[in-house]
Amino acid sequence: MPDDESFDLPGCLERVRRRDQAAARELVDHLYPLVIRIVRSHLPRRVLEEDLAQEIFMKMFTRIEQFQGAVPFPHWVSRIAVTTCIDHLRAQKRRPEFRWADLSEGEADVLDAVITNENDVAPDEAMAAHELVQKLLDQLKPEDQLVIRLLDLEQKTIAEISEITGWNGSLVKVRAFRARRKLRKLFETLERKERS
Amino acid sequence: MNRSDMAWQRLIKAARQVPREPGAVAPHGFATRAVAHAFAAKRPAPSLFEQFALRAVGVACLLAVLGVVSNYTMLAQSVPTHVADSFVTLDPASIVLGEADYE
Numbered sequence: 535m536p537d538d539e540s541f542d543l544p545g546c547l548e549r550v551r552r553r554d555q556a557a558a559r560e561l562v563d564h565l566y567p568l569v570i571r572i573v574r575s576h577l578p579r580r581v582l583e584e585d586l587a588q589e590i591f592m593k594m595f596t597r598i599e600q601f602q603g604a605v606p607f608p609h610w611v612s613r614i615a616v617t618t619c620i621d622h623l624r625a626q627k628r629r630p631e632f633r634w635a636d637l638s639e640g641e642a643d644v645l646d647a648v649i650t651n652e653n654d655v656a657p658d659e660a661m662a663a664h665e666l667v668q669k670l671l672d673q674l675k676p677e678d679q680l681v682i683r684l685l686d687l688e689q690k691t692i693a694e695i696s697e698i699t700g701w702n703g704s705l706v707k708v709r710a711f712r713a714r715r716k717l718r719k720l721f722e723t724l725e726r727k728e729r730s
Numbered sequence: 731m732n733r734s735d736m737a738w739q740r741l742i743k744a745a746r747q748v749p750r751e752p753g754a755v756a757p758h759g760f761a762t763r764a765v766a767h768a769f770a771a772k773r774p775a776p777s778l779f780e781q782f783a784l785r786a787v788g789v790a791c792l793l794a795v796l797g798v799v800s801n802y803t804m805l806a807q808s809v810p811t812h813v814a815d816s817f818v819t820l821d822p823a824s825i826v827l828g829e830a831d832y833e
Contacts, residue, residue: 559761566756595768655744663744721734
C-alpha cells in the first residue's frame with residue numbers, strides 16, 4: 535500500500551535504478567492499490583484493467599530515471615496513471631448522442647426519478663444510478679470526465695485533484711465548470727425529451 | 731442551484747452508495763509479468779565497447795582518408811603519364827585471324 539510506512543520507498547527506488555528485478559516487483563506490489571484505484575475510476579470501455587495497469591507500470595519503469603523527487607513518488611505515478619487513462623479515453627470512439635432508448639429499465643427509472651422527483655434515489659437503485667452516471671460521464675471530454683469523477687464521485691478536494699493530475703487548481707475548476715455546464719445541458723435535453 | 735444541478739446531485743449521491751470493488755492486492759504473478767515486460771522493453775545502458783565502436787569506425791575512416799591525401803603525390807608519380815602506353819593489349823582472336831597490331 536502506498537501509505538505503508540514500513541516500506542522503504544527511496545531504498546527500493548535506488549535498487550530499481552540499478553535494475554534489481556526483485557525491488558521492481560516489490561515496487562509494483564506496493565503501488566498496485568493506488569494504480570488500480572485510478573484505473574477502475576477511469577477505465578475506458580473494452581479495456582482490461584490489468585492491461586492498463588501493466589501499461590502504467592511499464593511507463594513508470596521506462597521514465598523512472600526522469601523522477602527528480604519534486605513531488606512524492608506516488609503522486610508522480612498517479613499522474614502517469616491518469617495520463618494513460620486519458621489517452622485511452624481519447625482513443626476510444628466517442629459515444630453517439632445520449633438517448634433514453636439506450637438506458638436499461640433501472641437506469642431509465644433512476645433518471646426519471648432524479649429529474650421529476652425531489653426525493654433521493656432509493657438505495658436499491660444505487661447500482662443503476664452508478665451505471666447511469668458512467669453513461670452520462672461518457673458524454674464529456676476525457677479530462678472533464680476525470681475531474682467530475684474525482685470531485686463528485688470520489689469527493690476529492692481541488693488540492694487533491696491537483697496532486698493526482700498535476701493540473702493547477704484553476705485548471706481543475708475550469709474543467710469542473712465546463713463539465714457541469716455540459717451535464718446541465720444534457721439533463722435539460724433529457725427532461726425535454728421525457729416530457730415530449 | 732437549478733433543477734438540473736439538483737438532479738445531478740441526487741444522482742451522484744445515489745451512485746456513491748455503490749461499494750468500491752476490493753482488490754487492493756495485485757493478482758498473483760502480476761508484478762513478475764509487469765517487471766519482465768518493463769525490463770525487456772527497457773534497453774540496458776550500452777557497453778563500453780558499443781559506446782566506442784562506432785566512433786572507432788569514424789576515426790579509422792578519417793585516418794584512411796588522411797593517409798591517401800598525405801601520400802597522394804607519391805601515388806601520382808608511380809602512375810605512368812601515358813597510361814595507354816603501359817598496357818599492351820593483345821586480342822587472342824585478332825592474333826588467330828592475323829589482324830593483330832604489333833606496332
